[in-house]
Amino acid sequence: MTWAVFRRALVYVLLSIAAFVSVFPFFWMIIGATNTSADIIRGKTSIGGALLTNAATFFTQVDAPRIFFNSAFIAIVGTVLTLIISSLAGYGFEMFRSRFRERIFALLLLLLSIPFAAMMVPLFVMFSQAKLVNTYVAVIAPTVASIFIIFYFRQATKAFPRELRDAARIDGLSEWQIFLYVYLPVMRSTYAAATIIVFMANWNNYLWPLIVLQTADNKTITLILSALTSAYTPDYGMLLFGTVLATLPTLVIFFVLQRRFVEGMLGAVK
Amino acid sequence: MSSLKLSGVRKSYGAVEVIKGVDLDIESKEFVVFVGPSGCGKSTLLRMIAGLEEITAGELDIGGKRMNGVDPSKRGIAMVFQSYALYPHMTVRENMGFALRFAKVPKEQIERQVLEAARILALDPLLDRFPKELSGGQRQRVAIGRAIVRQPEVFLFDEPLSNLDAELRVHMRIEIARLHKELQATIIYVTHDQVEAMTLADKIVVLRDGVIEQVGKPLELYDNPANQFVAGFIGSPKMNFLPARIVQKDAGTAVIELVHHEGVRLSLPLAGGAVGDLVTLGIRPEHFGLPGEGAADMTLEVDVAEHLGSTSYVYARAAGEPIIIEREESRDQGDQERITVSVDPSRTYLFDQAGQRIR
Amino acid sequence: MAQARLERKEQINGWAFVAPALVLLGLFMIYPIVWSLWMSFQVGKGMNLSFGGFANIIRLTKDPVFLRALGNTFTFFIVQVPIMIVLALLFAVALNDATLRFRGLFRTAIFVPCVTSLIAYSTVFKSMFATDGIINQTLMALHLISGPISWFGDPFWAKVAIIIAITWRWTGYNMIFYLAALQNIDRSIYEAARIDGVPAWARFRYLTIPMLKPVILFTTVVSTIGTLQLFDEVYNFTAGTGGPSDSTVTLSLYIYNLTFKFMPSFGYSATVSWVIVLVVAVLSFLQFLVARDRRRA
Numbered sequence: 061m062t063w064a065v066f067r068r069a070l071v072y073v074l075l076s077i078a079a080f081v082s083v084f085p086f087f088w089m090i091i092g093a094t095n096t097s098a099d100i101i102r103g104k105t106s107i108g109g110a111l112l113t114n115a116a117t118f119f120t121q122v123d124a125p126r127i128f129f130n131s132a133f134i135a136i137v138g139t140v141l142t143l144i145i146s147s148l149a150g151y152g153f154e155m156f157r158s159r160f161r162e163r164i165f166a167l168l169l170l171l172l173s174i175p176f177a178a179m180m181v182p183l184f185v186m187f188s189q190a191k192l193v194n195t196y197v198a199v200i201a202p203t204v205a206s207i208f209i210i211f212y213f214r215q216a217t218k219a220f221p222r223e224l225r226d227a228a229r230i231d232g233l234s235e236w237q238i239f240l241y242v243y244l245p246v247m248r249s250t251y252a253a254a255t256i257i258v259f260m261a262n263w264n265n266y267l268w269p270l271i272v273l274q275t276a277d278n279k280t281i282t283l284i285l286s287a288l289t290s291a292y293t294p295d296y297g298m299l300l301f302g303t304v305l306a307t308l309p310t311l312v313i314f315f316v317l318q319r320r321f322v323e324g325m326l327g328a329v330k
Numbered sequence: 331m332s333s334l335k336l337s338g339v340r341k342s343y344g345a346v347e348v349i350k351g352v353d354l355d356i357e358s359k360e361f362v363v364f365v366g367p368s369g370c371g372k373s374t375l376l377r378m379i380a381g382l383e384e385i386t387a388g389e390l391d392i393g394g395k396r397m398n399g400v401d402p403s404k405r406g407i408a409m410v411f412q413s414y415a416l417y418p419h420m421t422v423r424e425n426m427g428f429a430l431r432f433a434k435v436p437k438e439q440i441e442r443q444v445l446e447a448a449r450i451l452a453l454d455p456l457l458d459r460f461p462k463e464l465s466g467g468q469r470q471r472v473a474i475g476r477a478i479v480r481q482p483e484v485f486l487f488d489e490p491l492s493n494l495d496a497e498l499r500v501h502m503r504i505e506i507a508r509l510h511k512e513l514q515a516t517i518i519y520v521t522h523d524q525v526e527a528m529t530l531a532d533k534i535v536v537l538r539d540g541v542i543e544q545v546g547k548p549l550e551l552y553d554n555p556a557n558q559f560v561a562g563f564i565g566s567p568k569m570n571f572l573p574a575r576i577v578q579k580d581a582g583t584a585v586i587e588l589v590h591h592e593g594v595r596l597s598l599p600l601a602g603g604a605v606g607d608l609v610t611l612g613i614r615p616e617h618f619g620l621p622g623e624g625a626a627d628m629t630l631e632v633d634v635a636e637h638l639g640s641t642s643y644v645y646a647r648a649a650g651e652p653i654i655i656e657r658e659e660s661r662d663q664g665d666q667e668r669i670t671v672s673v674d675p676s677r678t679y680l681f682d683q684a685g686q687r688i689r
Numbered sequence: 690m691a692q693a694r695l696e697r698k699e700q701i702n703g704w705a706f707v708a709p710a711l712v713l714l715g716l717f718m719i720y721p722i723v724w725s726l727w728m729s730f731q732v733g734k735g736m737n738l739s740f741g742g743f744a745n746i747i748r749l750t751k752d753p754v755f756l757r758a759l760g761n762t763f764t765f766f767i768v769q770v771p772i773m774i775v776l777a778l779l780f781a782v783a784l785n786d787a788t789l790r791f792r793g794l795f796r797t798a799i800f801v802p803c804v805t806s807l808i809a810y811s812t813v814f815k816s817m818f819a820t821d822g823i824i825n826q827t828l829m830a831l832h833l834i835s836g837p838i839s840w841f842g843d844p845f846w847a848k849v850a851i852i853i854a855i856t857w858r859w860t861g862y863n864m865i866f867y868l869a870a871l872q873n874i875d876r877s878i879y880e881a882a883r884i885d886g887v888p889a890w891a892r893f894r895y896l897t898i899p900m901l902k903p904v905i906l907f908t909t910v911v912s913t914i915g916t917l918q919l920f921d922e923v924y925n926f927t928a929g930t931g932g933p934s935d936s937t938v939t940l941s942l943y944i945y946n947l948t949f950k951f952m953p954s955f956g957y958s959a960t961v962s963w964v965i966v967l968v969v970a971v972l973s974f975l976q977f978l979v980a981r982d983r984r985r986a
Contacts, residue, residue, distance in 0.1 A: 085813045
C-alpha cells in the first residue's frame with residue numbers, strides 16, 4: 061500500500077469518526093425521546109415505545125404552546141430586527157467611509173471583547189427602572205445591535221460591486237432604494253448565513269433571558285428545559301422529547317438555508 | 331536537457347474522452363508550443379506531462395525514462411502557471427528558494443542559484459519584496475525564476491502571458507525567447523494565441539478536441555496547412571474559405587469555379603477529384619492581388635474598411651459570404667464601395683468537404 | 690460647489706445608515722460599560738453603595754472563589770481553544786480535497802453540532818456522561834477504564850467533560866471559516882509546490898498555515914473571548930453550582946452568582962467582570978503580537 065493510499069484511508073477514518081461523534085448525540089437524543097427514563101440511563105440504544113408517554117408527560121408539565129411562542133417570538137423578531145439594523149450599519153460603514161466613522165468602527169471591534177457579564181448588571185438595573193423586566197422588549201433589545209453581525213456584513217459588503225451602486229445612482233435611485241432593491245437581492249447568501257447565526261444565537265440565548273424573564277409563562281423553551289434538567293431525578297425520556305422539539309426549529313432553518321450559508325461564509329472570508 | 335515522447339496518450343474523465351490518442355516527439359532543447367482553441371485539451375496534455383493529471387492510456391517518456399504515474403516532483407520538470415501561483419506570504423527570494431530547501435541543498439548553494447536566476451531575469455532589486463508589491467510582469471518573472479532555480483530537464487508554461495496587457499505581452503514574449511536561447515532549455519508552452527505560437531516556437535502542435543491536427547515548424551504550418559482547421563487557425567486575419575466546384579479535370583490539373591462567383595475560374599494542380607466535386611478554396615487575406623495581377627479577378631461589395639496606417643483591412647462580401655482582404659496602400663478604399671481583387675492560384679489552398687487538404 | 694454638496698450627502702447617508710445601530714449600542718453597551726466601571730469602585734450590599742476606592746480589587750486578591758474561578762476559566766481556555774482550533778484546521782484541510790467523496794455529508798455532519806440548541810446538547814451530554822451513562826458503558830466495554838468515571842462528581846473529570854462538550858459544539862463553526870478561506874486560495878499554488886517537490890507536511894506548515902493566518906487569528910480571538918466568558922455550559926451541566934466543589938466555576942458564573950444568587954454585591958461583581966475584560970484584552974493583544982512576529986521570520 062503506498063503512502064498516498066494509506067493517507068487517504070486515514071483521512072476517511074478521521075472524518076468518519078468526527079462525523080459520527082458529531083451526529084451521535086442527535087441520534088441518541090431522538091432514540092432517547094422514545095424511551096423511558098430508566099431505559100435511557102441503562103444506555104439503551106434502540107427505539108422504544110415510550111414516545112407518546114414522554115410526549116404526554118412533557119405537555120402536561122410544560123405549557124408548550126405558550127413557551128414555544130415565547131421562544132419563537134423572541135427568536136424571530138430578534139433575528140429580523142438584528143438583520144435589519146446590523147446590516148444597515150455594516151453597509152453604511154463600508155459604503156460611506158469617513159475617518160471619524162472608521163475610528164468608531166475600530167472602537168466597536170474593541171468592544172467585542174467586553175464580556176456580557178460586565179454589562180448584564182447595569183442592563184438589568186436599567187430595565188428594572190424602566191419597569192420592563194420580564195418582557196419581550198427586555199430580552200430582544202440589547203441583542204439587536206450586534207457588533208459581530210455588523211462586522212460580518214461589512215466584510216461581506218467589501219465584495220459587493222461598487223459599479224452596481226454607481227449604475228443605480230445614475231438611474232436616479234436614492235441610497236435607501238439602492239440598499240433595498242440592489243444590495244439586498246445581491247447579498248442573499250450573506251443574509252442567509254447571518255439568519256442562521258443570529259436565529260441560533262437568539263433561540264439558544266441563555267444568560268440574559270435567565271436574568272430578565274422572571275415568570276414561568278414568559279420563559280423560553282431553553283430556560284424551561286434547563287430548569288427541568290436540574291430536577292433531582294430528571295425524567296430523561298420526557299426531557300429528551302422536549303429537547304427534540306426545542307432543536308427542531310434551528311435544525312430546520314439550518315437545512316433550508318444551508319447552501320446559502322456556505323456561500324455566505326465564503327463571501328465574507330476574503 | 332531532455333527529450334520527450336508521447337505514445338498513444340489518452341485521457342478520459344469517466345465516460346468522456348478529452349485526449350484521444352496523441353503521439354508526439356519532442357527533441358532536447360526544442361521550444362514546442364501547444365496551441366488550439368479553448369477546450370482542445372492543450373492544458374490537459376501539459377498537466378499530464380507534469381503529472382498533475384493521470385494518463386488514462388498510452389506512454390509518456392521524459393529523457394528516455396517512463397514517467398507514467400511518477401510523482402510530479404520526480405519528473406525533472408518545472409512549471410509556470412497562468413496565475414503565477416506565487417506564495418503570497420514569502421518574499422521573492424523565499425519564493426524562488428523554497429523548493430530547494432526540501433531537496434537537501436545547502437543554504438549557500440540555494441542562495442547562489444537564486445541570485446543567478448534573479449540575474450538572468452533582472453529581478454535583483456526585487457528580491458526582498460512580496461508578490462503583492464509587484465506588477466504583473468514582475469510576478470511573471472518571479473514565477474519563471476522559481477522554475478529556473480530548480481534546473482529542470484523540461485520547462486512547462488501554461489498560458490503564462492494571458493493575464494498581461496498587450497504591450498507587456500510583446501515584451502515578455504521576447505524575454506521568454508531570449509531565455510530559451512540562454513538556458514538552452516527544452517520548453518513546452520501552452521497558449522491559445524497563435525501569434526505567440528508563431529513567434530516563439532521551434533515546433534508548433536495544433537490541437538483540436540483532443541487530437542493533434544498538425545505538427546510542424548511555424549512557417550511550415552503557415553505555408554502548408556494539412557487541413558482547413560490549421561489553415562484557419564494559423565495566420566491573422568483568418569484565411570478566407572470559399573466554396574468551389576471542379577468544372578474541368580485533366581490528369582494532374584483541375585479547373586475550379588467559385589460557386590458564388592461564376593466567372594472566377596482557376597487552374598490548379600490537383601491529383602485526384604472529378605468534375606462536379608465540391609471543394610473549398612482557401613486564400614489568405616494578404617494574398618489577394620491588385621486587379622489584373624493574378625489569374626482571375628473578383629469584384630466585391632465592401633462593408634467596412636479599416637485603415638491602420640501602413641495596412642488596411644477590407645471587410646467585403648461575396649454573395650453574402652464575408653471575405654477579409656489585407657492590403658497595403660489601400661488608404662483610399664472607403665466603406666460601402668466596391669473593390670476588385672485578383673486571385674493568384676499559386677497562393678491558394680484546396681480542401682475537400684471533410685476539411686482535408688487536397689493537392 | 691456640487692462636490693461639497695455631494696460630500697455632505699455622503700456624510701448624511703453614512704450617518705443615517707449606522708445611526709440606529711450606534712444608538713442602540715450606546716444605550717445597551719456603552720452606557721452599561723461605563724456604569725459598570727463606575728460600579729466597580731463601589732462597595733456595599735444591594736443598593737447600599739458607597740465609594741470604596743480600590744477595596745474591591747483588594748478583595749479580589751483575597752477571594753478564594755474568585756481565584757479558583759480565574760484558574761478554572763484559564764484552564765478551560767488553555768486546553769480547549771488550541772485543541773478546537775487544531776481539530777478545525779485538520780478537518781478543513783481534509784475536506785478541502787475536491788476528490789474526496791461524501792465531502793458535503795462530512796461537512797454538514799461536523800457542522801451540525803453548532804446548530805444544536807444549548808439545552809438539547811446539555812441534556813444529551815448530561816445523560817450521556819452520567820455515571821451509568823453510555824459513555825462510561827462504552828469505555829468499559831472497550832476496556833479503556835475498569836470502573837465508571839464519575840464525570841460530574843469528580844473535579845478533574847467534570848472539567849474534561851465540559852471541555853469535550855464545548856469542543857464538540859464549536860469545532861464545526863471554526864472549520865467552516867477555515868474551509869471558506871481555503872477555498873479562496875489559488876489551487877495552482879499547491880500544484881506548483883507539488884511539482885517543486887515540497888512534501889505534503891511542508892505544504893501544510895509553510896503554505897497553508899501562513900496563508901490562513903488572518904482567519905486563524907480571527908477564530909482564536911473569537912474563541913478566546915467565548916471561552917473566557919464561559920457560562921451556559923457550566924451553568925447547565927452543574928445546575929448552577931460550578932461544582933463539584935467549585936472546580937468548574939468560571940468567572941462569568943461567579944459574577945452571576947454574586948449578582949443574583951447571593952446578596953447582591955453589584956460593585957464587586959462589576960470588578961470581577963472587568964477582570965475578564967482585562968484578561969481578554971491582554972490575551973487578544975498577545976495573539977496579535979504572535980501573529981505579526983512570525984510574518985517577519
